Amino acid sequence: MPTNRQFLLAQIPTDKLAPEHFRLIDGPMPMAGEGEVLVRTRYISLDAANRAWMLGRTYRAALNAGEVMAGGALAEVVESRDPGFKPGDLVSGDTGWQDYAALPARHLTKLGQAEPISHLLGVYGIVGLTAYFGLLECGQPKAGDTVVVSAAAGGVGSIVGQIAKIKGCRTIGIAGGEAKCALLTTKLGFDAAVDHKAGNLVRALRAAAPDGIDVYFDNVGGQVLEACLFNMKDHGRIACCGAASQYDGPGAAYAPRGVPGLIVTKRLVLRGFVVMDFEAENERALTDLRSWVESRKLKVYEDIIDGFENLPRALIGLLAGENIGKRMVRVV
């Protein structure tokens, strides 16, 4: 009989996330009820949003101590009590950090084929769709625009920058450290990279985008958003995807202070989005993403860590900016 390893969120962090906030147990093997599907997790996705879920209600309920840690995964159907799924199907869903999960069929998305299958959790999954819709729908870039993306070497950011290039934009990536910045310009086709660890970010952005920023894809919030606000062109657009710089610390800081002054005087539009809002358009997006990947216009970086037991450190490291490309943990 297989075991069902589970990572529980042992306690809600009040400061930085650390290994002791998780507890590994041998949990019960779940059973699929009527209309449910038993799946085995293959790849578990690590996302900054995982940490945000610990702060309170977001677009989903807050996580609670003692529960299996939540997380999206690429999984394989083991047993189905729903006519829409059969053993061997690849699906995505919020399985949580465990080997097996029994989920209502309606909470699972049946996936097509991809080689490697990890792409189904990355460029052909929430990551790719987030980059695609956030940039194109919220950012509304036109050819010739200057597009800036933060966390540019990360899963979403690395795709945002490349899509912006495909659309004829001048593309600037913000990332932490020289190695990531070098990757952006030498491998991913960014026109410029700005190291947010290297000093005066407002000035560095002005040097990289002397005419200002038309579209900023914001993954991080905080001081990087502030620096971009100062460099936005009038009538610029900011796609608000996340505020990763604000999640992993003592008490989220929410106060807007003077920001609206810049929003007004530059007539900016800041638009928050969650990828599920654009679900009806997924097919079109996936067709584009596949054609770009297959024609090598879009390079896919994945940062795959082997071993279920490494989930906590994979997430902690992601929050510290360790990864290049989409980070996931391969379970089997």
Next chain:
Amino acid sequence: MPTNRQFLLAQIPTDKLAPEHFRLIDGPMPMAGEGEVLVRTRYISLDAANRAWMLGRTYRAALNAGEVMAGGALAEVVESRDPGFKPGDLVSGDTGWQDYAALPARHLTKLGQAEPISHLLGVYGIVGLTAYFGLLECGQPKAGDTVVVSAAAGGVGSIVGQIAKIKGCRTIGIAGGEAKCALLTTKLGFDAAVDHKAGNLVRALRAAAPDGIDVYFDNVGGQVLEACLFNMKDHGRIACCGAASQYDGPGAAYAPRGVPGLIVTKRLVLRGFVVMDFEAENERALTDLRSWVESRKLKVYEDIIDGFENLPRALIGLLAGENIGKRMVRVV
């Protein structure tokens, strides 16, 4: 020979604006050059934006010490060297704080008639148009929506709330003090008023708008914006008109900190605007505003102070929240 009284901005304030930042002088009488128009100011508009212009470049150049204080006015043509204007015409323009100004004809807007003529600087001027376009274009309210406006007893706010009612919305005003709040609900038709000086604003807003806010018209930024962000419904819209709470003090605070978290999770749109962006639609807006005022659906409050010499204290008092309705100084 008439004199030309002028208030100079004697120095840029580093903290709160005070009388000593201005200096009254008898300036030279300006002469209209070719293509210019000599006007006499009748009413000078006081706006929180006057103070923002002292902070740096906004949608106009920053003010400098030693210059005539800038400000919009309703003025009368004395002499014209442009075929489009003749003596006696009423115009609006940035005359600055002085009795007479010679301005290029293209910087003046010829005004129609109104009784009283002060309405041309208020409800039929930038104030009314700002309320109209900011609410209807940026806020996109639908009948039944809950609309919140801050500085609700002020010039723009008092019109925003009434237009929202005309459009069938539930309207909540935020104002400072019991007297203003009472005015909102008893005279201006607001459904509820919240006193931002009375304590926990997040909670008070939740009580006034238990299902959340669809549209927030933001005149003030800062903590009031923060409280509204927490109470926004998903997919709510925020019309960013100004950040008056941030202008009059030591050093503007621009950092956004965690705000994008709320923009993302609620999928909000924050849109900054300046009334000139909608100039092409002014005629339609003015037709609506006139019909609402004439049918008494829209009540106009003006706060008119007599005497040129009172300009500094009129602005200082406005920044302290003294006025109800549109504040202006009557010069002649």
